Amino acid sequence: MSERTVSEPTLDPADWSALRAVFHQAVDDGIAHLQGALDAPVWVPPPEEAKALLHEPMPQGATPVAEVYEQFKTQVLPYGVGNVRPAFYGWVHGAGNAEGVLGDLMAAFMNCNVGGRAHMANELERTVVDWCKELTGLPPEASGLLTSGTSMATVIAMTVARTRHADGDVGREGVAVACKGMVGYTSSEAHSCLSKAFDMIGLGRNALRLVPVNADREMDCDALEAMIAADRAAGLKPFMVAATVGTVNTGATDDIARVAGIAKSEGLWFHVDAAFGIGALFSPAHRERAGAMREADSIGFDFHKWFQVPYDAGIALIRDGRAHYATFSGRKEYLASSERGLAAGEPWFCDYGPELSRTFRALKVWFTLKSHGFEGIAAIVNKNIAQAAHLAEKVEAQPKLEILSPTRLNIVCFRHLGAPGMDDKALNALNKDIVADLQEAGIAAPSTTTLNGRTAIRVCLVNHRTRTSDLDTLLAAVLDIGQRRTSTASAA
Incomplete structure (x- = not known):
């Protein structure tokens, strides 16, 4: 075994056996944390003194990892958000699962950048994407990209939709030239990530029309049709509509089939936000209504909600894989691919989203779905x-x-x-x-x-x-x- 020398510093430990002991203790503590979830208080407010201890000056010298871990164990681990506990019902946080933790741990050990190149992490992400296309009913030629969650998936989907419907080259000319008058539609009960996406892609939040809901808090499709007609009459350019499977407020699901029909007849991009509502596809009572998402041009959903994968993991699915690639592709010469060697592995995932550096999220998803x-x-x-x-x-x-x-x-x-x-x-x-x-x-x-x-x-x-x-x-x-x-x- 090679030894560390003073003249050639490294961040590897001087004593691997001591580090191994800390890792073993951490795994034991982590499993105990999950195993004891049924009996612990759902949430413990972080004590002010514990918070104060964390706000220390930037460390200049080294601290033994055993001491670092002990600080984490006593000052951080007991004071999580509580979603691993059975009585956590707030917001839409999944509880995670032990097998997914194992996948996340091993992904960190591998330390892969899943932006591209020829390595197994990319193949495993492609497998997960294929499973999701099969689940949602999108065709094999559709594309997909794992993301931090549905919020980022929505930004990606709306960027592709905007670029597809723009009057010109958005990347070169900008939205002020290529996207004049473009407007989209979603329910007033839709998630705020849609309005944020409109902000981030340069159209502005006012360009996203909020359609009223009916008594069941579902999108009023008659109102949607009237709003599209009014905007066309005003000289604007409707280009997309987003429906929701499982709204965050009440769990309502829009009439996906009817919204899909309106989108098709009006020539609009049809997006489905199924962040947690993707689970409806597993329910006999809800499957038919939710299943109309197979007509979507894009779908976003989370694995870290009803799929119980540890945070964070979501996915963007795009029916037209070529449009998806055309929207985000473009690499400098130092990122050129080749037919052989490590620079092979086309297509690269960095050509389907804004990130070149991407973590190996697919492994914890794969561990979860394979295990359960x-x-x-x-x-x-x-x-x-x-x-x-x-x-x-x-x-x-x-x-x-x-x-x-x-x-x-x-x-x-x-x-x-x-x-x-x-x-x-x-x-x-x-x-x-x-x-x-x-x-x-x-x-x-x-x-x-x-x-x-x-x-x-x-x-x-x-x-x-x-x-x-x-x-x-x-x-x-x-x-x-x-x-x-x-x-x-x-x-x-």
Whole structure:
């Protein structure tokens, strides 16, 4: 074994056996962290003293890795966001899985740049992309790129859509010349990543028209058609429409088939945001409606939500692989490829997105899907959907609680009705306090949202560890906290 010399510094350890011991301890602690997830508080607020200890001067000298790890173990590990716990219902955070952690660990050991060249990480990403094309129904010639999440996938898809429909060369002339009057459409319930994408690709947020929703909080397709007609009459250029499978607010799914038909008849790019709603493809009750995404020009979704892959991992799928390549390709001479050697391996992934340096995300996705199979993921999806129905039924049976939106897919929105005579302002404050109390007590971590001016306790079920009994505990705690808070307010 070669030894490190003073004249030729390296970052390899002087004592590999000591480093190995730290790694073994870290793996044991990490597995214990996951194994104990069922019994731990869902969230522990980071202590101020622990936060203060992290804010230290920039390190100049070396610290033994055992000491660095101990600081992490005591000051960081116990204070995560809580999504590994079964009672985490806030936002749309998957719980991860142990096999995916193993993939992430080995990807870090390999330290591959999956921007291009001839190595196995690229082949494995192509495999994952092919699986996703098969899942969504896109054709074999479609292209795909793993991303940090649906937000970046949306930027990539909207960039391709803009370039495809521009009147000129956007890359050379810019949007002011090539994209005059271009406008797009999505539901008022759509994720904010769409408006951010319009900002980032130079069209501006005002160019994204927000279509009203119906009583089920789905895109009003009649309104969509009217808005397209009005914009054409005003001399503007409609170029895309985005539908959602599983909105973040309520889990609603737009009428994907009808939106696809409108897009086709109007000559628009059709995008589907299926960030977590991709799981609907595994549900007998939701598969047909969601399955119309096979008509999409582009699809974005996340693996780190319902697929339970550790953060972060998403994907952009583009039906027209040639348009995708044409939008982002173009390398300098120092990145030229060759027919043989390490510089082979065409096409390179850097030609399908803005990043040349790309991490080996596909490995944790591959580990997860190989270890559990799509059947395993489907079982979790259907369990969570059944749990949402169970929770909604329990809420509707409680006179002190009120459902605020139809329960679609895996999200339940409800509120505590407080004491007689409380107005909406007081009820909004009460329900915000109930959610904060639940979080700070470590009982559960739902989130809040606002529906028609009313604050909802929002429970989103994408966690493979959640048990139905956890939801019963949540409801009991909501009722108890609500009763105590209204009693205290009345006494005051």
